[in-house]
Amino acid sequence: MRHLLIALAGALTMLLMPLSPSHAQGASSSTEDNDAMAPALEAYRAGRYEQALLIATPLAEKGNVSAQLMLGSIYNNGEGVTPNPEEAAKWFTKAAAKGEAGAQYALGMLMEYGRVDGADPVAARKYFRGAAEQNHVASQAELGLMYTTGRGGPQDLAEAAKWFDRAAAKGNANARYYLGTLYASGKGKPRDLGEAARYFRMAADQGQPQAAYQLGLMLQDGAGTEKSLAEAVTRFKEAAQKGVSGAQTSLAFSYLNGEGIEKNDTLAAKWFVEAAMRGDALAQDRLARLYFLGQGVTRDVEAALLWLTLAEQNGMTDDTLRSAMEPEITPEIRAKVAAEIAKLDKDSASPN
DSSP states (O other): OHHHHHHHHHHOOSOOOOOOHHHHHHSOOOHHHHHHHHHHHHHHHTTOHHHHHHHHHHHHHTTOHHHHHHHHHHHHHTSSSOOOHHHHHHHHHHHHTTTOHHHHHHHHHHHHHSOOTTOOHHHHHHHHHHHHTTTOHHHHHHHHHHHHHTTTSOOOHHHHHHHHHHHHHTTOHHHHHHHHHHHHHTSSSOOOHHHHHHHHHHHHHTTOHHHHHHHHHHHHHTSSSOOOHHHHHHHHHHHHTTTOHHHHHHHHHHHHHTSSSOOOHHHHHHHHHHHHHTTOHHHHHHHHHHHHHTSSSOOOHHHHHHHHHHHHHTTOOOHHHHHHHGGGOOHHHHHHHHHHHHHHHHHHHSOO
């Protein structure tokens, strides 16, 4: 499940969608309440957020669910106001208490990924379940993920698969990717590489970058699908361009070895740099080799030592390269690299 957890780190950031007409239609408001909200919705859609806030606030205070959802979105997204997750949570809580699935989902996201007082994965799971049981598709995918990782309660891969199935059937790309990981691992689903590849392909075609990466690996090996090095490169590119470090490393190797694409050392170095900057130890090691050899880049022993040291810090050992470099590493080079590493460590420890 390594790549499933990677998806958490990159994809699951706290970026809730602004209020849309579908949110308002989902709220259990009377016709009178909806009519009262019409001017606020019109202002919101036109980007006149301050006006929308002015109209919606008194309505929200009187219990209008659509207004409460709008205020939650405005404060969460910082539309016309300074972002205020606490204020957003307050209004989402009011709407969620009335059973509004969109608000329950928003609260689940704040509880799981936001920085608000009382943020708690147990509460996040509760809110996602409340929305999921109302067929809120994104909540079904999030709930499945919590059962997969054991966040907010016991791990239960069979239960996770159930919720992923429901969301995937409605076209949710993340759920399709997660189902692919379950089929590939044989956990929560019987191991079936053909089904894994099928779900990865569906999700990748919807733009899910981790799915594109996994599909690329399967295409490269002919696992669960017909082998195609050219299509593997295409899938690696899709994921690499969206910042998936593993895909960037795989794409770099494709260029370096001329597998599925014309050999190009310069482009190999470019993609190794992208992955190395994201902390991929294998990419850091290969980049060190390229700098030492002057392959695809200008030869630079100092840069080679820097990247090799970073790779070693990330658990990668390359005794062959270290031994080859040692005769050329002067005290001056060693001191410069040590200073650069110290600076990088300091920057990474900084809260900003």
